[in-house]
Amino acid sequence: MANSKPAKSTKKAKTPPAASAPAVDIGISERDRGTIAGALSHFLADSYTLYLKTHNFHWNVTGPMFNTLHTMFEAQYTEQWTALDEIAERIRALGFHAPGSYAEFARLASIREEPGMTAPPAWHEMVQQLVDGNEAVCRTARAALEVAVDADDAPTEDLLTQRLQTHEKYAWMLRSLLQ
């Protein structure tokens, strides 16, 4: 009897608790990974909100600048859409879940949404809002970058540095339209 196998449980397997998931051992402590993932969640929420606002303005812009802005906004939201995936997947690679609902993004973002169905802002007001939005994304990226640098998280630093370059460029291009 000593060698007999234990009887199989007839109970249904439960979903394993998070603690029993395979450990993440990439050389960054769980505490630091959590802090970085939290900062990246704010960055993802701001990036998503700016993406949506840029797409909204692509749809709803009017006036003599229509063609220029409709095209410019499309180039920006298309590029931003790809970046959202990279930010969310970096959070996953650090061992945490990424926010994925409008309610979560609204709670985590520092940028206010703009409704699309009411009278849209004038084109120059749209451009000013996008300057402000890109600058807000830059500030959130810098705060997350500081956390990543402190934890020696080079891939997150690389991602945030690239996003900073892009959003600073967008802010400059948009700002130039108002001069």
Ligand SMILES: [Fe+2]
């Ligand atoms: Fe379109």
